[in-house]
Amino acid sequence: MIARPWKIGFLLLLAALNPHSWAQTDCAEGNDVLTTGPPKDMTVAELIQKFTAAESKVKAARTRYTYTQDVMVQTLNGKAVDGQFHEVTTVSYDDKGKRLENVSFAEQSTLRGIQLSAEDFNDIRVFMPFILSSDELPQYNLTYAGQQHVDDLDTYVFHVEPKKEEKNQRYFQGRIWIDNHDLQIVKLCGKSVPEVIHVKKHQPQEIRPMFVGYRQPVDGLWFPAYVRVDDTLHFQVAAVHVREIVKFTGYKRTNAAASKQ
Numbered sequence: 001m002i003a004r005p006w007k008i009g010f011l012l013l014l015a016a017l018n019p020h021s022w023a024q025t026d027c028a029e030g031n032d033v034l035t036t037g038p039p040k041d042m043t044v045a046e047l048i049q050k051f052t053a054a055e056s057k058v059k060a061a062r063t064r065y066t067y068t069q070d071v072m073v074q075t076l077n078g079k080a081v082d083g084q085f086h087e088v089t090t091v092s093y094d095d096k097g098k099r100l101e102n103v104s105f106a107e108q109s110t111l112r113g114i115q116l117s118a119e120d121f122n123d124i125r126v127f128m129p130f131i132l133s134s135d136e137l138p139q140y141n142l143t144y145a146g147q148q149h150v151d152d153l154d155t156y157v158f159h160v161e162p163k164k165e166e167k168n169q170r171y172f173q174g175r176i177w178i179d180n181h182d183l184q185i186v187k188l189c190g191k192s193v194p195e196v197i198h199v200k201k202h203q204p205q206e207i208r209p210m211f212v213g214y215r216q217p218v219d220g221l222w223f224p225a226y227v228r229v230d231d232t233l234h235f236q237v238a239a240v241h242v243r244e245i246v247k248f249t250g251y252k253r254t255n256a257a258a259s260k261q
Helices: 044-062 118-127 253-261
Strands: 010-011 064-076 078-091 099-106 113-118 142-150 151-163 171-179 184-195 211-218 220-233 237-251
Touching: 044 142, 044 151, 044 184, 044 220, 118 184, 142 171, 151 184
Parallel strands: none
Antiparallel strands: 010 113, 064 078, 064 237, 078 099, 142 151, 151 171, 171 184, 184 211, 211 220, 220 237
16 A cells, blocks of 8 residues: 555645744734723624624625635745745635636645645635634634734734534634724634644644734725735644745626626
8 A cells, every 4th residue: 555645734745854944924013012901982792793793794795706816835945945836716706605716827836845735725715814704703712802003003802712623623713803993804813723733643634834814905895815824834754834825816896796786
């Protein structure tokens, strides 16, 4: 029998890399000092209800747009790029909200020490552009952390944790920043869970990279725009320095959506 490769979030091949630096996605970039004061003119519970309702609108509205998803993943040995994967996809949705993908560019992967898994692509579709709608709220515990100025925005900050991890289900875990005017997520930093860290021989080992994501205003709503990973994944046989950029650009309303207005 041919030996299986170790399957991990980024699927590890049995190749030894020797990264000279231990990178970490910077969640604090652009952040001012966090203050712990309560929300303005509302309770924390009211804030959660209002922003998840606004997120539900974002989630529904995004299915009425087409956009380009550009994924660049690189592995590094020290500061030098030694492998790369690049794919560009046009994303749209049918009249029932089903996601449709048309790959317009895909180069042969030269990634060293890792291979993208189905869970990695699910991260790109679901968790990197994470939208916390009202219907998903029961799955999570939200802890109010305070208020923080991020770039040019004033935000409320929450820690997000899954209440429990159901079998064959995956969740977001991390921190979100809510614009205090539009009450929508404008920044997030975290990872998808669960991971499988401790494994038996031939059992898949899942290790997820930490990512930071930002949104941009589109027709009055905040849509996912940019996600960055710069992380070192520590596997059982090696550590792999991974850099990833995901861009969601060119949002255009579909003809079907426009005709309903």
